[in-house]
Amino acid sequence: MPQARYFELSDARREGFFNISEAAEASGVSTKMIRHYEEIGLVPKAGRTVAGYRIYRDADVHVLRFIRRSRDLGFTMKEIAGLLGLWQNKRRASGDVKKLATKHIAELDARIAELQGMRRSLEHLVHCCHGDDRPDCPILDDLAGAAKA
Amino acid sequence: MPQARYFELSDARREGFFNISEAAEASGVSTKMIRHYEEIGLVPKAGRTVAGYRIYRDADVHVLRFIRRSRDLGFTMKEIAGLLGLWQNKRRASGDVKKLATKHIAELDARIAELQGMRRSLEHLVHCCHGDDRPDCPILDDLAGAAKA
DNA sequence: GCTTGACCTTCCCACGGTGGGAAGGTGCAT
DNA sequence: ATGCACCTTCCCACCGTGGGAAGGTCAAGC
Numbered sequence: 001m002p003q004a005r006y007f008e009l010s011d012a013r014r015e016g017f018f019n020i021s022e023a024a025e026a027s028g029v030s031t032k033m034i035r036h037y038e039e040i041g042l043v044p045k046a047g048r049t050v051a052g053y054r055i056y057r058d059a060d061v062h063v064l065r066f067i068r069r070s071r072d073l074g075f076t077m078k079e080i081a082g083l084l085g086l087w088q089n090k091r092r093a094s095g096d097v098k099k100l101a102t103k104h105i106a107e108l109d110a111r112i113a114e115l116q117g118m119r120r121s122l123e124h125l126v127h128c129c130h131g132d133d134r135p136d137c138p139i140l141d142d143l144a145g146a147a148k149a
Numbered sequence: 150m151p152q153a154r155y156f157e158l159s160d161a162r163r164e165g166f167f168n169i170s171e172a173a174e175a176s177g178v179s180t181k182m183i184r185h186y187e188e189i190g191l192v193p194k195a196g197r198t199v200a201g202y203r204i205y206r207d208a209d210v211h212v213l214r215f216i217r218r219s220r221d222l223g224f225t226m227k228e229i230a231g232l233l234g235l236w237q238n239k240r241r242a243s244g245d246v247k248k249l250a251t252k253h254i255a256e257l258d259a260r261i262a263e264l265q266g267m268r269r270s271l272e273h274l275v276h277c278c279h280g281d282d283r284p285d286c287p288i289l290d291d292l293a294g295a296a297k298a
Numbered sequence: 299g300c301t302t303g304a305c306c307t308t309c310c311c312a313c314g315g316t317g318g319g320a321a322g323g324t325g326c327a328t
Numbered sequence: 329a330t331g332c333a334c335c336t337t338c339c340c341a342c343c344g345t346g347g348g349a350a351g352g353t354c355a356a357g358c
Binding site for chain 1: 334335336337
């Protein structure tokens with residue numbers, strides 16, 4: 001859905017288009033990332049003014065906001081591509097969306113568990129370390145492989 | 150502590166040196182990463198045989214294992230550089246190590262909280278989605294900005 | 299000895315996501 | 329007309345890891 005290069009920017013604005021920084025402001029996605037998403041094909045190529053400035057409509061901003069929100073929920077680019085596809089497919093099955101989201105929850109859980117494992121080990125080590133001016137340190141001993149974590 | 154390029158590989162082995170893949174095996178750090186760590190200066194440049202093969206001693210392998218273990222606990226390269234410095238400084242204060250570790254725990258906590266926030270939101274959305282063949286889907290609605298998460 | 303295969307070397311490229319900044323063109327208000 | 333804020337493309341960086349190509353080396357078997 002690329003729009004043709006018809007407009008002067010002023011005309012475009014009158015027609016309700018935004019330029020990239022307005023779209024960024026409105027969507028919460030930086031201009032850098034908007035261009036990036038376009039480049040990797042996550043969003044369709046934006047329309048352009050005669051001078052080559054990208055222009056965006058409300059619908060485009062919605063898409064960007066959708067992406068932003070998905071990122072905030074930790075979805076990867078690939079997952080977001082999937083979500084966008086489902087979103088734009090009026091005949092989608094909500095079960096497919098739910099499946100994707102559920103899978104993502106599992107990924108989050110895995111990551112959380114991993115971090116908690118680290119946290120637990122580290123907490124234990126910190127607890128064992130007197131933490132004063134003496135060099136003796138069970139944290140370093142463990143890292144060095146003393147292996148009685 | 151780079152060693153001079155004196156040895157044939159066979160001599161080096163007799164002297165108790167390892168080649169890079171043996172060091173990788175023994176330390177749990179891939180050959181790729183060993184070279185990388187050397188390149189970024191995290192570990193000193195390895196000794197070489199006359200043919201240019203890197204050779205490693207037990208002490209070097211210990212350093213690599215230290216790094217590996219630190220990575221497993223989620224420390225960043227920068228933090229590991231700090232830990233290595235402390236480890237190799239016999240006059241360190243264990244308090245400095247403890248401080249570094251404590252700070253890292255706080256980072257882990259922040260990251261965990263972030264992921265849990267995502268998880269919570271997503272869990273709620275998934276809970277609201279009937280997940281059948283119908284297209285109607287509160288997950289997509291939320292991502293699209295329906296904004297009643 | 300010579301071949302073979304497993305190793306080594308350096309080099310470049312990729313990922314995910316994001317940002318910085320240079321160099322050059324445009325839009326608009328004064 | 330001048331200046332400033334914005335736009336464009338392009339390249340580079342981060343972190344950590346891996347893939348792979350092109351070329352050299354080592355050790356074992358014949």
